[in-house]
Amino acid sequence: MSEKKAEKQTLERDLDVQREMMEGEYQEIVIVGGGIAGLATSIALRRMGLQPLVLEGSKELRVTGAAISLAPNAWRALETLGVAHKLTPFYAPLNTMVFTDLSSGKTISTNSLLNISDDLSLRSVHRKALLEALAEELPPTAIRFGSKLSSIKNLPDSSLLALHLEDGTVIKTKVLIGCDGVRSVVAQWLGLLQPVHSGRSAVRAIAVFPNGHGFTKNEVYQVLGEGTRSGFIPLNDKEVYWFMTYKSHLDQDADLWKHPELIRDTVLQRIEKAFPAKFVEVVRKSDLETTSLAPLIFRYPWDLFFGHVSKGNVTVAGDAMHPMTPDLGQGGCSALEDAVVLARNLGETLQKDGRTEFDEKSAEEALKKYAKERRMRTAGLITGSLLSGWLQGETGWLVKMIRNTILYRYLFSKLPQVVDYDCGKLPVIGSHS
Incomplete structure (x- = not known):
C-alpha cells in the first residue's frame, strides 16, 4: 500500500x-x-x-x-x-411437585413446596x-x-x-x-x-381447554424417562403450560422451528404410546401460536x-x-x-x-x-x-x-x-x- x-x-x-x-x-x-x-x-x-x-x-x-x-x-x-x-392475583401458588417414572408409570416422588411463603x-x-x-x-x-x-x-x-x-x-x-x-x-x-449447545432441545406451549381442564391448579406434574423431561403446569382453569426437553444435536430439528403444527404433531408421535394419557391430551390441545421449539443453550x-x-x-x-x-x-x-x-x-x-x-x-x-x-x-x-x-x-x-x-x-x-x-x-x- x-x-x-x-x-x-x-x-x-x-x-x-x-x-x-x-x-x-x-x-x-x-x-x-x-x-x-x-x-x-x-x-x-x-x-x-x-x-x-x-x-x-x-x-x-x-x-x-x-x-x-x-x-x-x-x-x-x-x-x-x-x-x-x-x-399474583391471577396465578395460583404452586405447592406440590409430582414426578412420574415413565418406564414404570409409578409416582417416584412428591415434593411439597409449602415451606416457601405464600406471598x-x-x-x-x-x-x-x-x-x-x-x-x-x-x-x-x-x-x-x-x-x-x-x-x-x-x-x-x-x-x-x-x-x-x-x-x-x-x-x-x-x-x-x-x-x-x-x-x-x-x-x-x-x-x-x-x-454452547447443551445437547438438548425444548418444546414449550400452552394447551387450551375451553370447558376446563380439571387438573389440580397448585400442582407441577413431571414425567421422566427415555432421555426426556416433560411436564405441565395449570395456569388457570382453562390453560395449561407444558414443556418437553430431550436429547438433540444442534440444528437437528431446524426444519420444524418455524412450523408449530409440525412441532406439536412430532411430539404427539413420540409420546402417544408411552406417555400418560393426560399428558398426551395436553399436548393435543396446544395453542399453535404459543408452540415453539429451540435448542437449549448455556454459557x-x-x-x-x-x-x-x-x-x-x-x-x-x-x-x-x-x-x-x-x-x-x-x-x-x-x-x-x-x-x-x-x-x-x-x-x-x-x-x-x-x-x-x-x-x-x-x-x-x-x-x-x-x-x-x-x-x-x-x-x-x-x-x-x-x-x-x-x-x-x-x-x-x-x-x-x-x-x-x-x-x-x-x-x-x-x-x-x-x-x-x-x-x-x-x-x-x-x-x-
Missing part, C-alpha cells in the same frame, strides 16, 4: 471519528434489548430517577412464547419494581403477561423499537461509546447495558465466549469468572450474561435479579459520590461491583441447572439411583434456599434529567 493511500485512509478514519463525535444523539444510559432483563433494568433505573433508553430490534414488544415460572427470588425483584401486584410462592405466568406488566411501567419514549445494534465503537479521548444501529443511526452513551439475549452483540464486544460457568462480564462502562445482564438450561426454572428469575442488582449498584455509586451524572470512573466502579456480585450466583445457577437436567433426563440405573436418593431426597429439599434469594432494594437518588 502506498504512503499516500495509507494517509488517505487514516484521514478518512479521523474524519469518521470526528463526525461521530459531532453527530448523533446522546443518551447517558442505553439498554440494548427489550426483553425481560432489558425492561426490568429500565424500570429499576427509572425508579431511582435515571432515564435510560431501551433499544429493541423488533418493531413491537416481543410477547410471543408460552409461560415462565417465577420463584420467590423473582417475586422479590418484581415487588421492588412495583410489578408483582399486577400478576412469594412459585407461580407460572404467561410470558406475555409478564412482559406487558413490565412495559406498562415505562413511558412510550422509553423503548425505541426497530432499533437493532450493529456495532460498538470507543470514541478516542472520551469515555463515550458510539452505538451504530442498522438503520444508520449513531447514539453516544456513557453506560451501555447489553440485555440482547444469547447472541448478544454487547457480550461479543466484551469478549465473552459464545454460548460455561467459568467464562463468568475469567471473561469480561463488565469492561469499563459496559456490562451485560439476563441471557446475554448467563444463558442457562431451564431445569431449575431460573433463567427469567435471575434476569429479574440482575435488573435490581445492576440498578442498585449504579444508584449507590451516584448516591455515595453525591453525583447526578456518571463519569468514566463512577460507571466503571458500579459495573465492577455488579459483576462481582452476580458471578458466583449465576455460575452456580448454570451449574445446578445442568446437573439437574442431566439427572432428570438420563435413564441408566446408576443415574436413576443418584436421582432418587440424592436429587429428590436431598437437593430438592435445598432448592428453597437457592430460590429464596433477596436481590435487595433500590436507593433513592432524587430527580435526574
